[in-house]
Amino acid sequence: MPRILVTGVSGLLGINFAQEMTGRHDIVGVDRGKLSRAPFRILKQDLLDAGAVDFILDATRPAWVVNCAAIADLDACENDPGLAQRLNTDLPRQLARACKVRSIPFVHVSTDAVFDGEKDGIYTEEDAPNPLGVYAKTKFEGEQAVLTENSSAIVARVNFYGWSLGGRRSLAEFFFNNLSNNKSMSGFTDVVFCPMLVNDTARILVKMLQKKLSGLYHLVGPQAMSKYQFGVEIARRFSLKEGEISPKSILSSGLLARRAHNLWLSTHKLSTDLGEDLPEFSTGLDEFYTQNQQGYPQKIRSYQQN
Numbered sequence: 353m354p355r356i357l358v359t360g361v362s363g364l365l366g367i368n369f370a371q372e373m374t375g376r377h378d379i380v381g382v383d384r385g386k387l388s389r390a391p392f393r394i395l396k397q398d399l400l401d402a403g404a405v406d407f408i409l410d411a412t413r414p415a416w417v418v419n420c421a422a423i424a425d426l427d428a429c430e431n432d433p434g435l436a437q438r439l440n441t442d443l444p445r446q447l448a449r450a451c452k453v454r455s456i457p458f459v460h461v462s463t464d465a466v467f468d469g470e471k472d473g474i475y476t477e478e479d480a481p482n483p484l485g486v487y488a489k490t491k492f493e494g495e496q497a498v499l500t501e502n503s504s505a506i507v508a509r510v511n512f513y514g515w516s517l518g519g520r521r522s523l524a525e526f527f528f529n530n531l532s533n534n535k536s537m538s539g540f541t542d543v544v545f546c547p548m549l550v551n552d553t554a555r556i557l558v559k560m561l562q563k564k565l566s567g568l569y570h571l572v573g574p575q576a577m578s579k580y581q582f583g584v585e586i587a588r589r590f591s592l593k594e595g596e597i598s599p600k601s602i603l604s605s606g607l608l609a610r611r612a613h614n615l616w617l618s619t620h621k622l623s624t625d626l627g628e629d630l631p632e633f634s635t636g637l638d639e640f641y642t643q644n645q646q647g648y649p650q651k652i653r654s655y656q657q658n
Contacts (some may be wrong), residue, residue, distance in 0.1 A: 353378045356558075357414035359399060362386040364516045365461060367652055369418065377558075379410045380507055382421070386517065390655040405446045409454060416461045416561050423490070426465075426611070429487035433623060440490035445497035452502040457561055459506045464545065464572060466509065468491040469612025474576075476618045478569045493542050499568065506560055508571040509617065513639065513647040514550030515639030516648040517656055523547070527583040531592035538600035541581030545615045546572035548580055548629070549636030550608045551643075559626055575633040576616040578626060585633075587643050 353376055361381025370379045370392050379392035387394050395412065397404055399421055409417070410487045422440050423429050429436035444460050451458035465488040466481035495507050513524035520529065526545075530537045530573050548571070556571055567593040577585070587594035600612055619630050643649065 354415035355380060355412065357408065357412050359384050359417070359419045361390075361394070362517055362637045363420050363422070364521045365512060366420040366552055367521065367551060367655070368514050368550040369420065369557070371652065372551050372554040374622065380414065382408060386638060386657055387655050388657040391520075399443055405443075405450050406497050408467075409450055409456065414456060416459070417451050418461070418557060418582065419444055420461050422461070424463075424487070425631065426485060426487045430485060431488065433486045433490075434441065436486050436490045438492075440487070441447065441493040441497055442636050444494040445501055448502035448505050449500040451486045452504070455526075457504070457506075457563065457564070458502060459508060459557055460494065461557075462497045462507050462509045463491045464511045464615040464617050465612060466495065467615060469613055469614040471614060473568070474616045474618045479493045479622055481503045488612075490573060495568070504566045506557075506565055507555060508560070508604050509569070510548070511545050511552055511572045511617075512548050512550040512553045514559070515635075515643060515652055519649065519653060522550070523582065524559060524586055527586040527597070528590060528644075530597055531587055531590070534593070534596070536598065537576070537583070539583040540598045540602045541578050541580045541599045542601050542603070542613050543579045543615075544576050544612060544613065545579065545582075546574070546576050546617055547636075548573035548631070549640055551639065552631045552636050556626070556630070558624075560622075563626060564572070565625055567626075569635075570617040570619050570620060572619060573633050573636065574619050574623075574630045577633070584641070584652070585637060589637050590644075 356377045359382045362383050374392045397419050423436050458480050468482040483492045513522040582598045584594045
């Protein structure tokens with residue numbers, strides 16, 4: 353089995369990627385101490401320590417590296433831009449360079465948030481990003497750093513949802529948790545995005561590695577919708593009260609970091625190079641529902657350090 357090194361393994365994508373691929377691949381996850389009972393090997397290491405990247409790669413000798421490590425909390429990035437720079441830009445640069453030296457195929461996970469959302473239409477990989485805040489800026493600079501250091505690397509711009517380690521990481525969990533407890537909430541009607549089930553994201557990343565792709569790709573769901581509509585779809589699939597979700601404009605949200613209104617990304621390049629269509633939103637939502645029925649969220653959370 354090919355060994356895959358997954359950085360940021362306790363994050364939403366990292367934990368689901370590792371869970372999805374365990375048994376089919378030899379997974380080694382890098383974690384600073386959140387995990388203890390996971391069914392894959394855990395290497396406890398702070399990636400920002402001096403020499404950590406070289407040490408980890410030489411100690412594990414992976415066939416592939418998937419970098420999920422990042423500060424993804426937009427407001428946290430605004431509050432600590434220095435740390436955001438180190439994790440979202442400097443670390444990807446180091447990983448890309450180190451993987452190139454060792455001829456290890458490398459995937460860097462970026463974000464759809466590199467765009468300002470002002471385009472009247474669908475964004476392709478050819479469109480010029482214009483990041484709005486610290487998170488988006490440091491992630492875009494991370495993309496540039498990776499592709500400058502390692503032209504054979506894959507940079508995947510993503511937007512995903514799923515069950516997380518803490519149970520509150522994804523937008524889907526936000527809607528599900530509130531609706532399940534009969535709590536009212538808002539959903540933005542003027543923010544459009546392309547959500548994909550995180551397990552689908554993981555599976556496609558591996559297909560991209562197997563196909564030996566390189567360069568920049570949009571890895572998001574093929575269907576665009578507002579955050580409000582997304583919440584309604586969650587409610588309907590779980591037979592919860594969609595009336596508890598009130599439509600709201602992001603302009604009245606009071607959020608610290610600016611958000612783009614339109615993050616409708618084209619997936620044509622990726623589906624063409626893979627030679628297959630990307631999973632439909634309804635298929636992913638059905639799997640998300642089935643996972644909950646089968647105790648998948650509880651299984652994920654059981655891997656946490658006490």
